[in-house]
Amino acid sequence: MDKMIYMDHSATTPVKKEVLQEMLPYFSEFYGNPSSVYQLSSKSKLAIDKAREQVAKGIGAKKNEIYFTGGGSEADNWAIKGIAYRHREKGNHIITSKIEHHAVLHTCEYLQKQGFEVTYLDVDEYGMVRLEELEAAIKENTILISIMFANNEIGTIQPIKEIGQIARKHKVLFHTDAVQAVGSLRIDVNEMNIDLLSMSAHKLYGPKGVGALYIRQGTRIDPLIAGGAQERNKRAGTENIAGIVGTGKAVELAYDNLEENNRKLIALRERLIKGIQDKIPHVRLNGHPEKRLPGNVNFCFQFIEGEALLLSLDMVGVAGSSGSACTSGSLDPSHVLLSIGLPHEIAHGSLRLSLGLANTEEEVDYVVDQLTGIVDRLRMMSPLYDKIQGGI
Amino acid sequence: MDKMIYMDHSATTPVKKEVLQEMLPYFSEFYGNPSSVYQLSSKSKLAIDKAREQVAKGIGAKKNEIYFTGGGSEADNWAIKGIAYRHREKGNHIITSKIEHHAVLHTCEYLQKQGFEVTYLDVDEYGMVRLEELEAAIKENTILISIMFANNEIGTIQPIKEIGQIARKHKVLFHTDAVQAVGSLRIDVNEMNIDLLSMSAHKLYGPKGVGALYIRQGTRIDPLIAGGAQERNKRAGTENIAGIVGTGKAVELAYDNLEENNRKLIALRERLIKGIQDKIPHVRLNGHPEKRLPGNVNFCFQFIEGEALLLSLDMVGVAGSSGSACTSGSLDPSHVLLSIGLPHEIAHGSLRLSLGLANTEEEVDYVVDQLTGIVDRLRMMSPLYDKIQGGI
Amino acid sequence: MYSEKVMEHFTQPRNVGEIENADGVGEVGNAKCGDIMRMYLKIDGDVITDVKFKTFGCGSAIASSSMATELIKGKTLKEAMELTNKAVADALDGLPPVKMHCSVLAEQAIKSALVDYSKKSGVKIEGLEDVDFDDEHLHDLPENEEE
Amino acid sequence: MYSEKVMEHFTQPRNVGEIENADGVGEVGNAKCGDIMRMYLKIDGDVITDVKFKTFGCGSAIASSSMATELIKGKTLKEAMELTNKAVADALDGLPPVKMHCSVLAEQAIKSALVDYSKKSGVKIEGLEDVDFDDEHLHDLPENEEE
Numbered sequence A, B: 001m002d003k004m005i006y007m008d009h010s011a012t013t014p015v016k017k018e019v020l021q022e023m024l025p026y027f028s029e030f031y032g033n034p035s036s037v038y039q040l041s042s043k044s045k046l047a048i049d050k051a052r053e054q055v056a057k058g059i060g061a062k063k064n065e066i067y068f069t070g071g072g073s074e075a076d077n078w079a080i081k082g083i084a085y086r087h088r089e090k091g092n093h094i095i096t097s098k099i100e101h102h103a104v105l106h107t108c109e110y111l112q113k114q115g116f117e118v119t120y121l122d123v124d125e126y127g128m129v130r131l132e133e134l135e136a137a138i139k140e141n142t143i144l145i146s147i148m149f150a151n152n153e154i155g156t157i158q159p160i161k162e163i164g165q166i167a168r169k170h171k172v173l174f175h176t177d178a179v180q181a182v183g184s185l186r187i188d189v190n191e192m193n194i195d196l197l198s199m200s201a202h203k204l205y206g207p208k209g210v211g212a213l214y215i216r217q218g219t220r221i222d223p224l225i226a227g228g229a230q231e232r233n234k235r236a237g238t239e240n241i242a243g244i245v246g247t248g249k250a251v252e253l254a255y256d257n258l259e260e261n262n263r264k265l266i267a268l269r270e271r272l273i274k275g276i277q278d279k280i281p282h283v284r285l286n287g288h289p290e291k292r293l294p295g296n297v298n299f300c301f302q303f304i305e306g307e308a309l310l311l312s313l314d315m316v317g318v319a320g321s322s323g324s325a326c327t328s329g330s331l332d333p334s335h336v337l338l339s340i341g342l343p344h345e346i347a348h349g350s351l352r353l354s355l356g357l358a359n360t361e362e363e364v365d366y367v368v369d370q371l372t373g374i375v376d377r378l379r380m381m382s383p384l385y386d387k388i389q390g391g392i
Numbered sequence C, D: 001m002y003s004e005k006v007m008e009h010f011t012q013p014r015n016v017g018e019i020e021n022a023d024g025v026g027e028v029g030n031a032k033c034g035d036i037m038r039m040y041l042k043i044d045g046d047v048i049t050d051v052k053f054k055t056f057g058c059g060s061a062i063a064s065s066s067m068a069t070e071l072i073k074g075k076t077l078k079e080a081m082e083l084t085n086k087a088v089a090d091a092l093d094g095l096p097p098v099k100m101h102c103s104v105l106a107e108q109a110i111k112s113a114l115v116d117y118s119k120k121s122g123v124k125i126e127g128l129e130d131v132d133f134d135d136e137h138l139h140d141l142p143e144n145e146e147e
């Protein structure tokens, strides 16, 4: 195979042709600043308005509850810091989980330095938050629960509706990092009692550097980026019109074809999982077997290290990712893999293949095939495998 | 004239053809997440690296001192909050001016609520900060001076080098909001003793929703957006590669042709200023007559209101802006115009025409012509003009 | 932003000007806030036979003045008293929320001119006592749901 | 990210495997940190006649092992003792800063095998006493200039 097989859609996705097409006029033609009075600007205003409507529709929100941001990380930071600072008088306790994205975890750690108290909930072996533990963690001074919708590494989908119910019952605000879920899963912020929800366009075939925060009407929150009156005084900065237009279109396309896309992705996912399990010994599927993102496959391959695996895959044209320390730029392997109870040496051997709309059965079979050889080769080099083989 | 005459380049600019051209491959072709291991990602990494170099070169900085952001407002918020929170132990006093952009002013006001102390310096009739006042305002607990490089409304350029010297002398960090200056004026962060500098791509023919903060090496600063390890652990979020590439290219182009462009812009500016002064009575040029942005023209037309002026200009195909309350979405006219000592009723009648590379002498003459008629018509309707004419 | 009707009345305002020896003249608003409206009425018995205005203000202030003068021209004093700001805005096919105060100003300018007429002529006009000419609080701030 | 040399030694590593009845065997690193290197030496008098390795680790760990074995094969014990991690990295046309610890590991694996040889054979090797096999602090954190 000569062309690249891209199986890292959870890291980012290419911008869809239709999405880019909608964006293009807003760079050099309809470039007016929406805050201006003249006619050129009304084009920008209308475009943003339409995108806001598209995004709102995707998650069952009202148009005026969508605030565009510079990405998923900004949305997470804003939601958590914005609520924390604004509601400090009411309380200073935040509940989150140990498997959140760093945009949530590092924000919470930052707030701890500023005097906030944070509970990091454990998860079970599949990466599920336990509802009883969540409810038991709520205290008088709890102001926010932040639990991700679906995990970016192992794909596990949380019981968001139930978490929302618990939050509502205790009158605590509920934020969910839905960066991996928007465009992949049906979401209804009302049915699910979600008060704040983060999303990022580049995970759903939209452009990078733009995202949105859903904020339930009436929710009091401090701005993260103060300044001009954009986004109804809540998020300053000249609007990234092309990016916003792309976000709207991407969300619309994703939800227009969700069931069909997901049927296809789940079939590919199961084929890939089965292929690996059938062909390669000493593997472990990470994440929940059913409650997982349609395109997510995550395995640990014992006795070998993930970066070596990725490099080898890259040599044969396959793009994936790993929770190994060598790829995370830190000393430890992925906090998510450790939180589901994996020992370090196993976690180092993880591989995530996240499928997308362009992947095919043929590609899946090719990847299984290549992987079999690669894993074998790396194991033959590994002193750990050696010990197992030798019965030591 | 049938085509629009755009004279609102200080609000935003169209993306240049060459800039968009460089950006395009990074949407759907070289879309790899730079944090990944495979080859596709190295394209993204290299592209960001090149852009960082281009931006750094533009302002005389080192490559590793440039941090990309989601725009100018984010850069301003980050610089000020990041320094304030990080250096709180050293002191809680910030000095800024009364004519800063809202991204700076509202951030400072926000910090005041959090226990910081802020001095807002007055400016003279031209909008200049007085150096003695600045120096006198520095106290034991001063941690940051934030003075904009050039004003977005009246175009006045501050004595940045001298401010930098004062800051250095007193060992206080110096941030400058150079959103209007980058790509319009020569900048050297070392010669000018600048420690932090904000910029925004869409003001210099780059894309919207992307900007950068220059942070002098060794400066300790808290992140505004925490999360992944992007931007050397200082600004989280998957990189807006296309936007960053566009920023780099836009800065490069601007500085490659700066002197030539500015000669042209200044000639147009002086023609426009002279035309208005010659043809229309009861006008006042706002801002410094010489120390002003090459493309900035700002007048007050007595007895009439700015929004009516803008609408009338729009009817004849001219796009401008005003500091009138009616266009700022607040009760009061521009804080900048009030700070240079204009009474409210005069400030309401302001018009900013900011010239760009595509404007021509012919367009300038047309605008002067149209403006003469429009101002006359509105004055004939105005009860204030009436009083003047009638000698009351 | 504005309806076509607003733009039409802004670009071709009706009844601009002054009336010499007007029977009633009213002025509301102030330059500090960016809008002043002055209305001139010519009154014959019970009927407003002519009306003119001068306005310093934004597009919708000028359009509101124009529309308001049109709506009361040839009408009785009672009918003029019944003109609401909403009627002015509706006749303009609506105004943006932040601009509604312009229509309020137009209503007040008429009432202020009627007060002047009433004072000068001694004719009592029902309802005029209750009019509040304080403009300062009429401006709407941009939408900000939370506070 | 990696030089061509690194990729070449990663994809076609030299001297992979074990030596039965090796004269010296050393193992450094630990699975927890994600890299283990084991080196086997065959020694004849003063000369390393054969060397093999097994490595659990990332691409640069495998490439460093491969290069290190190449650099000491056929060399004297003294020459092997003089091999620095920098020499390994240089021979690979450089390693990214965060990967320099891999070359350190390779140097240590050799020294550890020499220690084993020294113990088993009773042959004293100069300089071995000073070697520090603590690996934990070798990993570099991503650049963060300020702290």
Ligand SMILES: Cc1ncc(COP(=O)(O)O)c(C=O)c1O
Residues within 6 Å of the ligand: A236, A237, A238, A239, B010, B071, B072, B073, B074, B076, B101, B103, B148, B150, B151, B152, B177, B178, B179, B180, B200, B201, B202, B209, B211
């Ligand atoms: C001086 C100044 N600072 C900051 C900004 C904010 O930049 P942005 O709109 O890109 O966030 C602007 C423009 O809006 C500006 O003119």
Ligand SMILES: Cc1ncc(COP(=O)(O)O)c(C=O)c1O
Residues within 6 Å of the ligand: A010, A071, A072, A073, A074, A076, A101, A103, A148, A150, A151, A152, A177, A178, A179, A180, A200, A201, A202, A209, A211, B236, B237, B238, B239
């Ligand atoms: C679950 C999750 N949250 C947040 C983010 C951050 O989004 P972005 O990189 O767009 O800032 C990501 C992806 O990077 C993610 O997967």
